[in-house]
Amino acid sequence: MQPTRIQKLFEFVRQKNRSALIAYVTAGDPSPDRTPEIVASLVRGGVDLIELGVPFSDPIADGPVIQRAAARALQAGTTVPKVLDMARAIRKNSETPLLLFTYLNPVLRYGLDKLARDAQAAGIDGCLLTDVSVEEAEPYVAAMRAASLDTVFLAAPTSTDRRLKLVAQYSTGFVYLVSRTGVTGEQAALSESLAPLIDKMRVATKLPLAAGFGISTPEQAGVVAKIADGVVVGSAIVRQIEKDPGGLESLARSLAERMKK
Amino acid sequence: MITSQPDSTGHFGPYGGRFVPEVLMAPLEELEQAYRAATADPPFQAELTDLLTHYAGRPTPLYYARRLSETLGGAKIYLKREDLLHTGAHKINNCLGQALLARRMGKKRIIAETGAGQHGVATATVCALFGLECVVYMGEEDMRRQRLNVFRMRLLGATVVSVSNGSRTLKDAISEAMRDWVTNVHSTHYLLGSALGAHPYPQMVRDFHRVIGEETRAEVLKREGRLPDSLFACVGGGSNAIGMFHAFIGDENVKLIGIEAGGRSLQLGEHAARFAGGAPGVLHGAKSYLLQDADGQAALTHSVSAGLDYVLIGPEHAWLHDRGRAEYTSCSDADALAAAKKLARTEGIIPALESAHAVHEAIRRAPTEPGKLYVVNLSGRGDKDTDIYRENFPELDAAGV
Ligand SMILES: Cc1ncc(COP(=O)(O)O)c(C=O)c1O
Numbered sequence: 001m002q003p004t005r006i007q008k009l010f011e012f013v014r015q016k017n018r019s020a021l022i023a024y025v026t027a028g029d030p031s032p033d034r035t036p037e038i039v040a041s042l043v044r045g046g047v048d049l050i051e052l053g054v055p056f057s058d059p060i061a062d063g064p065v066i067q068r069a070a071a072r073a074l075q076a077g078t079t080v081p082k083v084l085d086m087a088r089a090i091r092k093n094s095e096t097p098l099l100l101f102t103y104l105n106p107v108l109r110y111g112l113d114k115l116a117r118d119a120q121a122a123g124i125d126g127c128l129l130t131d132v133s134v135e136e137a138e139p140y141v142a143a144m145r146a147a148s149l150d151t152v153f154l155a156a157p158t159s160t161d162r163r164l165k166l167v168a169q170y171s172t173g174f175v176y177l178v179s180r181t182g183v184t185g186e187q188a189a190l191s192e193s194l195a196p197l198i199d200k201m202r203v204a205t206k207l208p209l210a211a212g213f214g215i216s217t218p219e220q221a222g223v224v225a226k227i228a229d230g231v232v233v234g235s236a237i238v239r240q241i242e243k244d245p246g247g248l249e250s251l252a253r254s255l256a257e258r259m260k261k
Numbered sequence: 262m263i264t265s266q267p268d269s270t271g272h273f274g275p276y277g278g279r280f281v282p283e284v285l286m287a288p289l290e291e292l293e294q295a296y297r298a299a300t301a302d303p304p305f306q307a308e309l310t311d312l313l314t315h316y317a318g319r320p321t322p323l324y325y326a327r328r329l330s331e332t333l334g335g336a337k338i339y340l341k342r343e344d345l346l347h348t349g350a351h352k353i354n355n356c357l358g359q360a361l362l363a364r365r366m367g368k369k370r371i372i373a374e375t376g377a378g379q380h381g382v383a384t385a386t387v388c389a390l391f392g393l394e395c396v397v398y399m400g401e402e403d404m405r406r407q408r409l410n411v412f413r414m415r416l417l418g419a420t421v422v423s424v425s426n427g428s429r430t431l432k433d434a435i436s437e438a439m440r441d442w443v444t445n446v447h448s449t450h451y452l453l454g455s456a457l458g459a460h461p462y463p464q465m466v467r468d469f470h471r472v473i474g475e476e477t478r479a480e481v482l483k484r485e486g487r488l489p490d491s492l493f494a495c496v497g498g499g500s501n502a503i504g505m506f507h508a509f510i511g512d513e514n515v516k517l518i519g520i521e522a523g524g525r526s527l528q529l530g531e532h533a534a535r536f537a538g539g540a541p542g543v544l545h546g547a548k549s550y551l552l553q554d555a556d557g558q559a560a561l562t563h564s565v566s567a568g569l570d571y572v573l574i575g576p577e578h579a580w581l582h583d584r585g586r587a588e589y590t591s592c593s594d595a596d597a598l599a600a601a602k603k604l605a606r607t608e609g610i611i612p613a614l615e616s617a618h619a620v621h622e623a624i625r626r627a628p629t630e631p632g633k634l635y636v637v638n639l640s641g642r643g644d645k646d647t648d649i650y651r652e653n654f655p656e657l658d659a660a661g662v
Contacts, residue, residue, distance in 0.1 A: 057427065057558040058544060060439040061282045067426065079556040104280060104543045109557025131280045131543065135270055156284040158446060163287060181284050182444040 005097035005125045006150050006173035009048055010208040010229055018259040019225035022210055024051040024234035026069035027086050028078025029241060036089040038245055043096050045252025054083050054102035061130045063185030065235040080110045084122040091123030100127040112140055116147035126150030126173050134166045141170055152176050155201055157193035168205035174230060177211045186235050187214035190223060198227050222258030263586055265510050265577060271460020277576035279459040280543045288446045293461040295366050312357045317347045323480040329607040335627040340639045341477050350641030351501045352383035352454060358469035360387035363450035370394040370449040374438040376403055376431035377568035378410025379641055380454030385419035395419040398438045402429040403567045410645050428561045431571045435545050455498025456575035459546030463576050470504025477636055478508045485634060491516040494638040495618040497568045499575030501640035520618045522564030523591035533562040534591035535574040536582055549579040565594035566614035592618040598653050600624055613641030
């Protein structure tokens, strides 16, 4: 099978001896027409992979910053088809990997197989559904595989060794390590649960490991880049979009500078 | 014989399951194991039974509502008086069970959501009883309309956190409680108040309420020498209804009738009747019938009764519905209010607005079914709804001025 853009990216950064910078944005925040330009400025600043969040009415894994973004995006009329339009617009002049990031229900409503096909056609490379446990993943993973999309699953500090193995088994592209027990949101200090989680996960899989949840400053990103293969920054980026999208490129640059091993 | 149990992964047919972020998966496995161990542990069961008897007031009476029945001139209506339990609703059954479980698991902090405030009050009550820290999430709109219960929770020592997201009702309170749980899962037990959520909650909450149906079954057999023809229960998340229905699921001649909130109308956003406008979807950990828009976003809901004002129905009800074992209907705000008044004036019992929905359906059917035996689960009492009754019966309020 052809490697996906996500798989190629992690191979590329490995050769460069650095970590991949991954940015989360809520698609459609502040409005659907702004998202392609927001993504473009992040990419100019050095972001390697974009998590394109489909807003959901009840984002139980998100803190206040991303909750507000979801509310703005929904208010602005963002739907799954519109997010696919945004992906197409981004793909016109970018090869940056795109990971769809959302909760199950909007995807279920759209139809798993249809979503997989349409997302693939729109240039999306993979998908992460926060509230789909590996136990419930069978139909979803089958649909994504059929369209050659990566499926990224979350591993958490609470995951048992048995669960870490399952998460690794169901993931392709990379595994997303939740750096602490909690919802998304900036944290003053990095969680101490991350390093042991990375160590345990390395035993379970050879897949690249990206870490996120609570990483917001360039200093924190730099620390995580030394031990993980990818660093996800979400709330800090979404907060910048809320404040002034004009500052995104320089925020991204300040993070990208810290990706060296 | 028809039975209804989840499979080993918590599915009732295509419904239920465990749709939560990975952070909560191992804790749910742990909870499931602890629950299984407790179920098989005679001292645990003995302590629970003792508390249900001497603290909560079980068994509750099965009361023959003679005047109501005679006025309607048809079916013979019994009321299962869960409203007479300590704290005023069935919710205490589940709270005592889960609090004992939390103590057994060494969790010192309890969180809960509440809609009408009855589950919040019952949770605050058991936390006071066991010396546990208690935080209750409640939608801003519900805090306004169930003010008395907010005060009761605080008097009992609980912290009530107001939730101002979304519809500012039960759905948003559950989302916020789940965020707390995701963050504090090491120290905290989430004392979920209905037969909802990820496995094992729907099964566990149901089992703690099964006593309602078991008592009813034994008592009605003793008094009438036969099983009832129809059981009526309101369905918010579904705990009082499944607690009443479960002991009768194998009795195929007993009709199980669930009543959802019909609200102002059956247009999306105006009601909480999941079977009258919902479609299978996933929210708050489980797959079931969900009121949602064309894009899969949870819809807004409305009911005069805060306890029924929720977008998703418990997964076991979805399964009973699809198999045709239980039937579901809805009752409008106006009909529930009228039924409450009727019960107050024929029997001297002011029901909770939630329970009034079930009373309405029994009142509606009774005249056409003489000789039939009904049991209505009177899940709670109406004290908490006094303000809403006053708003809706202004003529009575003005009379005293
Ligand atoms: C008195 C009463 N009945 C019914 C309900 C609805 O919940 P459930 O469907 O779980 O019984 C509530 C919820 O707050 C309640 O307070």
